[in-house]
Amino acid sequence: MQIYTSKEIKEADANAASFGMDTFTLMENAGSGLYRALAPLLSKRDTIAVLSGKGNNGGDGIVLARYLKLNGYKADLIFPLGPPQTKEAAQHFSYFQSCGFEAAPFDREKHYDWIADGLLGVGTRLPLRDDLAEVTDWINTRKAKVAAIDVPTGVAGDTGDADPHTIHADYTFSLHGLKPSSLLFPSSTYFGETKAVGIGLPHTSKWKVWSEEDVIRSLPERSGNVHKGTFGTGLLVAGSDDMPGSAALAAIGAMRMGIGKLSVFTESGARNVIATLVPEATYLKRDFSKRLNDLGQKFAGVAIGPGIEPDEQLESFIHGVLKEPLPVVLDAGALHKRAYPKRTAPVVLTPHPGEFSRMAGIPTGQIASDRLRLASAYAQEHGVIVVLKGQYTVMAFPDGSGYVNTTGNSSLAKGGSGDTLTGMLLANICTYANIKEAVANAVYIHGACADLWIRENGSATLTAHEFSRLLPKVMHQLETAAKDAGKAPGLGNGDRFIKR
Ligand SMILES: NC(=O)C1=CN([C@@H]2O[C@H](COP(=O)(O)OP(=O)(O)OC[C@H]3O[C@@H](n4cnc5c(N)ncnc54)[C@H](OP(=O)(O)O)[C@@H]3O)[C@@H](O)[C@H]2O)[C@H](O)CC1
Numbered sequence: 089m090q091i092y093t094s095k096e097i098k099e100a101d102a103n104a105a106s107f108g109m110d111t112f113t114l115m116e117n118a119g120s121g122l123y124r125a126l127a128p129l130l131s132k133r134d135t136i137a138v139l140s141g142k143g144n145n146g147g148d149g150i151v152l153a154r155y156l157k158l159n160g161y162k163a164d165l166i167f168p169l170g171p172p173q174t175k176e177a178a179q180h181f182s183y184f185q186s187c188g189f190e191a192a193p194f195d196r197e198k199h200y201d202w203i204a205d206g207l208l209g210v211g212t213r214l215p216l217r218d219d220l221a222e223v224t225d226w227i228n229t230r231k232a233k234v235a236a237i238d239v240p241t242g243v244a245g246d247t248g249d250a251d252p253h254t255i256h257a258d259y260t261f262s263l264h265g266l267k268p269s270s271l272l273f274p275s276s277t278y279f280g281e282t283k284a285v286g287i288g289l290p291h292t293s294k295w296k297v298w299s300e301e302d303v304i305r306s307l308p309e310r311s312g313n314v315h316k317g318t319f320g321t322g323l324l325v326a327g328s329d330d331m332p333g334s335a336a337l338a339a340i341g342a343m344r345m346g347i348g349k350l351s352v353f354t355e356s357g358a359r360n361v362i363a364t365l366v367p368e369a370t371y372l373k374r375d376f377s378k379r380l381n382d383l384g385q386k387f388a389g390v391a392i393g394p395g396i397e398p399d400e401q402l403e404s405f406i407h408g409v410l411k412e413p414l415p416v417v418l419d420a421g422a423l424h425k426r427a428y429p430k431r432t433a434p435v436v437l438t439p440h441p442g443e444f445s446r447m448a449g450i451p452t453g454q455i456a457s458d459r460l461r462l463a464s465a466y467a468q469e470h471g472v473i474v475v476l477k478g479q480y481t482v483m484a485f486p487d488g489s490g491y492v493n494t495t496g497n498s499s500l501a502k503g504g505s506g507d508t509l510t511g512m513l514l515a516n517i518c519t520y521a522n523i524k525e526a527v528a529n530a531v532y533i534h535g536a537c538a539d540l541w542i543r544e545n546g547s548a549t550l551t552a553h554e555f556s557r558l559l560p561k562v563m564h565q566l567e568t569a570a571k572d573a574g575k576a577p578g579l580g581n582g583d584r585f586i587k588r
């Protein structure tokens with residue numbers, strides 16, 4: 089599912105119009121697409137209110153109401169704010185009337201099984217005016233199932249802002265593609281199950297939701313004439329005498345994810361703890377004052393940061409590593425406000441919002457409602473890949489493209505889960521040819537493990553070290569699906585997603 093800002097949608101519409109595909113036709117496509125998406129959820133006995141506003145979101149509702157009535161559903165088209173005001177919505181209302189139908193009065197006492205919300209779409213300017221808020225409040229106090237058209241009324245298209253009177257939708261059908269607000273907070277909590285509905289426009293977005301199909305398509309082939317060298321040797325710079333566990337979790341994540349060989353560069357006290365947990369790795373005694381030479385020849389990738397306190401020595405070590413021609417993951421103690429040198433191998437930064445706030449100098453409060461844009465701006469300005477963690481982890485690339493992940497859940501909000509991800513990322517940057525796929529698959533699979541955990545064990549009980557035990561199960565399902573010519577195992581999102 090691709091993601092579009094309001095500006096991009098307007099550009100796509102204008103481009104289509106310049107070739108004769110006008111807004112009237114797109115509205116027809118939107119309404120018929122909405123009908124095809126909604127009808128399988130309905131019974132012919134259901135009563136349906138289609139509430140249309142004065143703009144083109146209301147126009148989509150008018151077309152939907154026509155398809156419902158033409159197909160024998162008990163649908164009322166209602167204009168609670170008055171008749172349509174845009175040219176195309178008015179034309180569609182005339183056509184609706186020409187089919188022998190009329191709009192119904194807004195009867196607040198009438199019961200409906202379903203309400204389709206065509207009040208406001210991406211033309212929303214917050215806050216909601218009082219007359220509209222009164223209607224959204226009415227909807228929110230009904231027992232009816234609510235299906236929102238494009239976005240639930242009360243959220244805007246591009247940011248996470250939400251009016252206090254926003255409609256709580258059970259389903260949202262987003263036209264052409266998803267809107268950023270369906271993946272931001274707090275707006276996304278109003279969308280319910282969300283699906284993109286095509287309206288006949290070509291897909292041009294640089295941003296998409298990374299899906300299970302994408303993972304299956306891009307899993308690297310591991311069979312044939314292979315040896316441990318085939319899957320790369322990674323260097324993990326992690327752990328300290330006070331925080332040995334972080335290095336252990338990252339090391340296990342890397343080994344489980346399929347790295348060929350792993351060297352751990354750590355403090356001697358930490359090594360004694362970790363070596364018993366990860367006997368597969370080799371260990372180097374850490375001294376940041378000594379430069380590690382020829383990293384690019386010895387290692388396929390390096391990850392630095394879990395369980396290390398930042399200091400000047402670490403910073404100068406990182407500067408040395410960034411001069412070497414190999415992919416680098418920087419996490420936790422290695423995340424800092426700094427300039428990045430121009431280099432050919434990628435740098436992957438994995439901040440949570442607090443770390444991103446410090447790196448980018450943006451107040452934490454602003455990050456949740458605008459993560460896609462902020463991460464993308466940072467990635468493009470610094471020439472790095474930003475993996476901005478949290479629900480809907482954002483992966484922003486230096487070329488302005490990006491992915492959003494929809495797997496994962498609140499069980500990951502625990503110490504240690506980020507360390508495991510760093511190890512998984514290290515494994516993938518060492519074993520994948522395509523860096524975007526390497527990053528996105530690590531993030532997706534990390535979240536899929538957490539989803540599997542809560543299905544079987546509830547949301548509170550996950551610990552990071554148990555987490556790695558889920559990796560074989562999830563990987564087995566994905567690899568089987570990949571061999572099975574793309575048959576999805578149903579771990580996460582397909583063409584729709586929902587957050588619990
Ligand atoms: N390519 C596509 O995806 C297409 C999508 N379509 C649909 O069109 C809408 C966008 O339509 P637009 O007319 O631009 O805007 P809206 O219908 O969302 O909103 C405009 C009306 O809303 C009123 N408004 C705005 N903010 C408020 C508010 N805070 N309180 C009350 N009312 C508000 C505004 O009134 P004004 O008096 O302020 O002008 C308008 O009446 C998109 O979401 C899709 O559903 C097209 O059908 C085809 C192409």
Ligand SMILES: [K+]
Nearest residue numbers: 205208237239
């Ligand atoms: K709407």
